[in-house]
Amino acid sequence: MIFREDQIVSLSHSLLDNGKENFPYEVECLGRKDKDWYIECVCKLGSHCGTHVEVPYHHDRHGADVMSYPVQDLIGECVVLNCEGKAPGEAITAEDLKQYADRIRPGDIVFLHTGYDRYFREENWQPYPYVSMDALEFLLSNDIKVLGTDASGVEIVDGYSPTGRMKELYGEPIHVTCFQNHVAIVESLTNLGEIENERTTVFILPVPAEHMDAFPCQIIAVRGL
Template identity: 25%
Template structure:
């Protein structure tokens, strides 16, 4: 069994949405102070690095992170290379065999320099989620910070995905991952009030 980490590493300087809370880690207590342990403090946005979006992020009546079913974040995933496309719609995935797949991970390769927040990304079209719901897909993952264009305010893809009862996983790292079927694990913390949550996303290579 081979485990592939598809999470962004979090550190001072991890790019975040312009104006959002930057990532920060500091020791509040040191081993010298306590006599036994170091104790750190994290400060960051709920949408830092590799993360999931809860519907509450863009819908006041949407579910929050702790309300989401955990089985949506575990299961067979298909990684597909869609590099070079401006956007991804239903027609771009209709050739795929999704018979035994519940998660679809899209390798757009449109966020080339991950040390800087991108100004443009490959985004998802509104017709993609309804099609994937019909095929039994319950999670969409992308290697960019959002499923919508960076400057979008009405977030059509987010709302289409929510209406299709599909979960959103953003900011995964697929640079070195080949196309194929894997087992995905990307569990969020049980945050009862949160609109999103960074995750440690991994793929298990079945071969």
């Protein structure tokens, strides 16, 4: 199968070795750098660095890690729901999402377009519009299999640190409820506006890494499949 360039949309941020990522990302190049330019690189990589997928092992010592989470459950049809206009720390509610009820199908990957990807790597990358429990219950009632956002997180707000960073509610009920229902979570997506008004096929492909609760990944939307 041959794809046209306009069918493929990358939904992942690049990782930059400039010390500005919000989670650890450091690259060291080893080996020769002479006329042949033969090197090998060693990378220190945080599991939640960049655009990443989170799986049950994040909150359950017996839950599936990134290696054992079924890859088929990270591939499927995707619908993007517009949640723009929310203030930092404001809830995305069931009422916000019910207007899209006729667009959501069982087994869908659902991505929330908040527009907060524009703050990626900025000092004010948090706070973000979070997902309320009633919004999650609405999505789960539609039998979704992945929940994603272009903001830096989905969890319920429980105040702020002195530096202005959000404190996520202790126990992270949005995460736990998702994982108990075999719903993976994707955070820090980008370019969702490019596919907002259509259904696409999305591939979420982390490296199958053992004992990892999350992993950065290249996420691709393909139009017209």
